Ligand code: DX5
């Protein structure tokens with residue numbers, strides 16, 4: 209069964225406490241927190257002042273911070289202090305990716321690398337042994353509510369093979385356009401973690417919908 213990571217980008221910011229309570233009452237193991245800087249992606253979301261209270265209000269959950277920002281090395285310590293259990297940086301934003309991964313791991317938390325739709329999974333070959341997770345973006349990052357890019361299925365399968373062949377431990381997380389209609393195909397291709405924003409927080413019954421994702 210996949211790990212479910214509701215993305216708070218699609219949550220109701222006026223009622224964050226209530227949204228956290230719903231997640232606490234659900235079978236979602238992770239909370240996905242999207243940080244956007246208006247430079248790496250053409251949108252600005254939220255940062256430490258939002259992430260810190262959300263982490264505090266969801267104490268039993270694993271806090272998965274997805275940094276869609278330039279120069280992530282300047283901020284990883286702040287996000288760790290805010291409650292991150294994992295920090296994921298973008299391959300396309302890191303000139304010294306290996307150093308960035310080491311920096312995150314030295315903080316005692318998990319390190320992930322995210323790939324834009326145009327970035328081949330094969331480019332991760334030399335850092336894969338150091339990674340705790342790979343985030344395959346199945347939309348172009350920056351916005352919730354976009355349509356799943358079908359080619360991502362093929363990418364997930366290739367990454368699954370790369371990980372299994374060498375018995376690496378990195379989890380495969382897939383983010384963008386995940387719905388109850390395509391979740392099973394994503395899991396069958398090899399995903400371990402499903403991120404879902406609008407299809408969870410936009411649902412009439414958030415807790416029940418998370419249960420349905422878990423059972424795909
Ligand atoms: C997009 C973000 C996603 C976003 C997914 O750049 O990384 O985490 O919240 O939203 P949905 O599930 O609505 O595509």
Ligand code: ZN
Nearest residue numbers: 242274383403
């Ligand atoms: Zn994300």
